[in-house]
Amino acid sequence: MRIHAEVNGEAREFETKGSESLLFVLADQLGLPGAKGACEQGECGSCSVMLDGRLVCSCLVMAVDVDGSEIVTVEGLGRSGLHPVQKALVDSGAVQCGFCTPGFVVAAAALLDENPVPSSDEIREALSGNICRCTGYGAILRGLDSLAGNR
Amino acid sequence: MEVIRPADIQEAAAALAENPGAVPLAGGTDLMVEVNFGHIRPSAVITLRRVEEIQELSRRRIGAGVTFRDLETGDHRALAQLARTIGSPQIRAAGTIGGNIGTASPAGDSLPFLAGLDARIELRSAARGARLVPWDEFFIGVKQTSKRPDELITAVLLPEDLPDRQEFAKIGQRSAMVISIVAACVFRWRGGRTRVALGSVGPTPIRCRRAEDMISNERNPGESALDEFARIVSEEVRPITDHRGTEDYRRHSSGVLARRLLERCLAS
Incomplete structure (x- = not known):
């Protein structure tokens, strides 16, 4: 399924295969490896991103559910020098x-x-x-x- | 995997009726753990995060899609207290009360609140519309509810006669990201009526009705009445021993916690 979202201020689109997480899509399809996958159950926070203004674990967000959403990853925070x-x-x-x-x-x-x-x-x-x-x-x-x- | 994005709750219920295997997706904090570990491969999901009707929040009606983050600052003290202890900020920003209810874990932290207030769960299906189910008919076993496969959880309804004082506390190994070993809610009305509900000490939330009857008759409970109250609570819970705690520890802590919360309710 084709998904459109605003990622770090830019319009991006990607194709989902099934029920994979936003974390997987960020690294695998959008070239954003900053959010890290470790526990994949929301325990560790290494995959934290902002989704529509809220801090979430990207491993617990189904990628198909971000269509039309705004996402900010760690890459989006340090674009004009260090945050x-x-x-x-x-x-x-x-x-x-x-x-x-x-x-x-x-x-x-x-x-x-x-x-x-x-x-x-x-x-x-x-x-x-x-x-x-x-x-x-x-x-x-x-x-x-x-x-x-x-x- | 098919993705259904209903615009409203009616569309969502219709989609569930037409796709019996479809999985409702709200915060995803429970579902995605199962997906990530390969325990579930949904053939279809119905996305609920943007369905407005289930985001409604008023004093007596809590939409199923309301997140714990939004409940942290709500009207009900015990609900706000428990919301703040759930998971982490990341989990609370996504996880919803409807999801907590639907998962029906014995350790679901919102469940004692619902049990103590005799809340009703609102369910909706395309075929039969909405129905209200009392909490004790809804939670029927470990992760088991009386929700039918074609029903969506749409809201929690609280009674008109809300308590004057309410307190929640739980025990876990640290103050965030823990599954409760014991969780407790105590409610007290002016005049003495008291309700006590605990989580993680039985397959479903437990109401301690003998302890309630005993302490409700005490207008100004003294030390011996409080001791007796704690003793009865410890008797009435039905905990098991598991890797988080023993039955004995849970029985003891249930009484200690309930007594402590009652004392907080009684303090002026």
């Missing part, structure tokens, strides 16, 4: 293996869209759906706290 969240994570040395980083970047950017000055607790709650298997949470939270002016 402030990316800069903050670089500055705090928040990347170890880096696999979870795109998901954290999208989740944190979604939080700041809604709440530009989140408290430390609000940051933790907003990132509760993202798992870092290197357990590098300290540096991630430090980076975002300093971006939000919490110190």
Whole structure:
């Protein structure tokens, strides 16, 4: 089935084969490998994207359901230089293996869209759906706290 | 796979009648896990995310398509509390109350809320229109409901006489992305009437009716009444032992949790 969607501000179209996820289509057909597939059950947050303004796990979105939708992936956040969240994570040395980083970047950017000055607790709650298997949470939270002016 | 995109709920019900194997798709947070792991290969899906009638949210009617994210800030304190504990922000932005009801997991976190308030589930089919099913006739077993194959869940209806105080809490290994070991809702009306419902401690949500009768007669329950209330709740639940917790742990925590929530309801 032919699906039309706005992806990172551009009109894109793709063909679905069946019930595959948006995550699969992003990497396989749209050349956007930023969202990462790991658990494929919504547990890890590595595949986080914005769908119609809401942070979701792209592994849990059936690709056929995004016809007419707006999608923003991590690639869409850093198009004119680093996004402030990316800069903050670089500055705090928040990347170890880096696999979870795109998901954290999208989740944190979604939080700041809604709440530009989140408290430390609000940051933790907003990132509760993202798992870092290197357990590098300290540096991630430090980076975002300093971006939000919490110190 | 066939994709049916109904414009309204009537079209959706008609599509389900014409395609008996079609799978309704709303938030996808339960369905896509099954799809990703190859447990389900739908021959057809009916997309419901943009069907407006099921997005309606008012004090006594909650559309099946309302997401937990939208319920986090709603009118009902216990519903808002439980919504905020479901999954993660990503899951809450997609997952709907209708999906939670349809999946009918023993650990479905919205289920104790519905049970404690004697909510009714609204179902719609092309052949018979809408019907209302009381929660205790809807949830009939582990992941089993009395919904017929040609019916869609369209809304939850709450009673007119809503409680003055309501509290929810659950126990899990961490504060996000957990499947509840015990979940509990307590409702209290001025005058004493009390309702207690728990999840994850039986095949369906459990109402503790003996504990309710006992505590509803106590206008200002003291320590001994609260102890007795907790003891009866622990007796009335029907938990099993599994990898998340033992029967004993769940019985004990059910009483502790129900008592704690009742105390919160009683605090001025």
